[in-house]
Amino acid sequence: MTSFWAVLSATLVKDIRLEWRSKDALNSMLFFSLLVVVIFVFSFDPLAEESRHIVGGLVWVAFLFAAVVALNQTWARELRNQVLDAYRVSPAPANALFLAKSVGNFLFVSVLEALMTPLFIVFYNLHVLGPAWQLIPIALLGTWALVVNGTFFAAMSLRTRNREIMLPLLLFPISIPAVLGMVAGTTAVLTGENSAHFYIVLLLTYDVVFTTASLALFGTILHAE
Amino acid sequence: MIKQFGRFAALRGVSAEFDPGRLHAILGDNGAGKTTLLRGLAGLAQPTQGTISIFGKSPRDACREIGYMAHPSLLYDEMSGMENLRYFAGLYGVVSNARCEEVIRSVGLDPELTRGVGQYSQGMRQRMSLARAILHDPRLLLLDEPFSNVDIHSAREMVGLLRGMRDAGKTIFVVTHQAMLLEGAADEFVWMQAGQIVARTATAERGRAQ
Numbered sequence: 001m002t003s004f005w006a007v008l009s010a011t012l013v014k015d016i017r018l019e020w021r022s023k024d025a026l027n028s029m030l031f032f033s034l035l036v037v038v039i040f041v042f043s044f045d046p047l048a049e050e051s052r053h054i055v056g057g058l059v060w061v062a063f064l065f066a067a068v069v070a071l072n073q074t075w076a077r078e079l080r081n082q083v084l085d086a087y088r089v090s091p092a093p094a095n096a097l098f099l100a101k102s103v104g105n106f107l108f109v110s111v112l113e114a115l116m117t118p119l120f121i122v123f124y125n126l127h128v129l130g131p132a133w134q135l136i137p138i139a140l141l142g143t144w145a146l147v148v149n150g151t152f153f154a155a156m157s158l159r160t161r162n163r164e165i166m167l168p169l170l171l172f173p174i175s176i177p178a179v180l181g182m183v184a185g186t187t188a189v190l191t192g193e194n195s196a197h198f199y200i201v202l203l204l205t206y207d208v209v210f211t212t213a214s215l216a217l218f219g220t221i222l223h224a225e
Numbered sequence: 226m227i228k229q230f231g232r233f234a235a236l237r238g239v240s241a242e243f244d245p246g247r248l249h250a251i252l253g254d255n256g257a258g259k260t261t262l263l264r265g266l267a268g269l270a271q272p273t274q275g276t277i278s279i280f281g282k283s284p285r286d287a288c289r290e291i292g293y294m295a296h297p298s299l300l301y302d303e304m305s306g307m308e309n310l311r312y313f314a315g316l317y318g319v320v321s322n323a324r325c326e327e328v329i330r331s332v333g334l335d336p337e338l339t340r341g342v343g344q345y346s347q348g349m350r351q352r353m354s355l356a357r358a359i360l361h362d363p364r365l366l367l368l369d370e371p372f373s374n375v376d377i378h379s380a381r382e383m384v385g386l387l388r389g390m391r392d393a394g395k396t397i398f399v400v401t402h403q404a405m406l407l408e409g410a411a412d413e414f415v416w417m418q419a420g421q422i423v424a425r426t427a428t429a430e431r432g433r434a435q
Contacts, residue, residue: 003318006315006318006320007316010315014301014304014308014312017304017308018301018303018304021303022303077301080301080302081297081298081299081300081301082295082297082299083299083300083301085293085295086293086299086300086313086316086357087316088268088269089267089268089269089288089291089293090313090316091288091289091316091317091318092316092317223285225269
């Protein structure tokens with residue numbers, strides 16, 4: 001059996017190298033998120049107090065839409081020259097490919113979040129009233145929730161004719177519990193009115209359930225004709 | 226085996242046994258089912274009916290013993306030949322850089338080439354694709370149109386390489402429209418038509434006459 005971790009790390013390094021050279025996903029995500037921030041700033045002019053209540057939603061919707069761009073790219077490069085077939089005929093474990101893609105997407109979306117969050121803070125004049133450290137687990141667990149489902153559904157929609165439309169159609173409904181957790185958790189920390197503990201546990205549970213389900217089903221998706 | 230895509234039958238009852246250690250050329254018009262047969266042997270197309278046995282195992286179980294070269298290159302355009310081979314070697318547990326270099330040299334390319342495979346000529350891409358297929362030293366080699374867009378000199382070199390591999394005991398299937406290139410090298414010419422094997426001959430000329 002080919003080593004799971006060796007294949008995972010080789011695939012992850014390969015994806016980072018390809019993204020570093022092309023910057024396809026990062027450029028499109030950054031451009032898209034910047035547009036969203038600017039449009040929101042022009043559309044609303046909230047007071048600082050109102051900002052704390054709405055920014056959680058704005059931030060996560062912007063990241064969700066931007067992530068879809070990266071998620072579509074991640075499998076598109078495996079379709080060029082039918083490279084995915086080379087993986088399918090190899091003894092490499094299917095789950096190593098899935099996890100490598102998920103971790104890669106997690107890194108790309110995290111870079112986007114790290115770059116865009118200061119802009120949101122500046123444009124919306126944000127001051128956190130609750131325990132700010134709780135934003136870290138919310139961001140990490142929320143981002144994983146988006147990319148693990150996104151990577152799975154992007155693979156599932158690979159062979160459909162309109163895969164770029166299919167991905168959001170499949171991903172958004174199933175992400176609703178996670179998005180609710182992310183938005184409500186972020187708002188709870190920003191306003192300091194409620195504890196975000198419940199939402200962190202919700203996101204953790206969501207991540208465990210969907211990561212397990214995706215790992216269990218990915219082999220079937222990969223080897224489907 | 227029968228292979229259907231919806232109502233269309235790409236293979237209509239292919240039943241055959243092939244000797245190991247021989248070079249089999251698979252010939253036929255477009256749409257005859259050659260590529261579907263090869264994809265079935267590679268484990269990429271599941272039979273609608275019937276079974277495939279390779280060295281006594283299913284194609285999936287025998288995947289370590291199969292090398293597959295498709296019509297597209299199955300390579301990442303943005304990575305160099307060596308980077309591509311290092312990645313695919315890892316999928317088979319081959320960790321030696323020396324093996325990657327050896328295979329690249331064996332197909333007549335330079336492992337030091339740093340430009341992306343996407344900037345290679347079509348002929349160079351075909352050779353690199355062959356290098357990827359033989360990287361893990363498979364017992365069975367499945368090649369889909371390896372000589373298309375390759376100049377005659379390079380194609381003859383590739384045939385020489387395949388002949389050497391056959392002599393070393395490998396079993397090789399080559400789907401091609403250029404039967405004459407394999408005259409004298411192939412042990413058998415398998416003729417396909419409308420999803421069936423219609424003839425198996427020792428020479429390309431005899432098959433054409435049939």
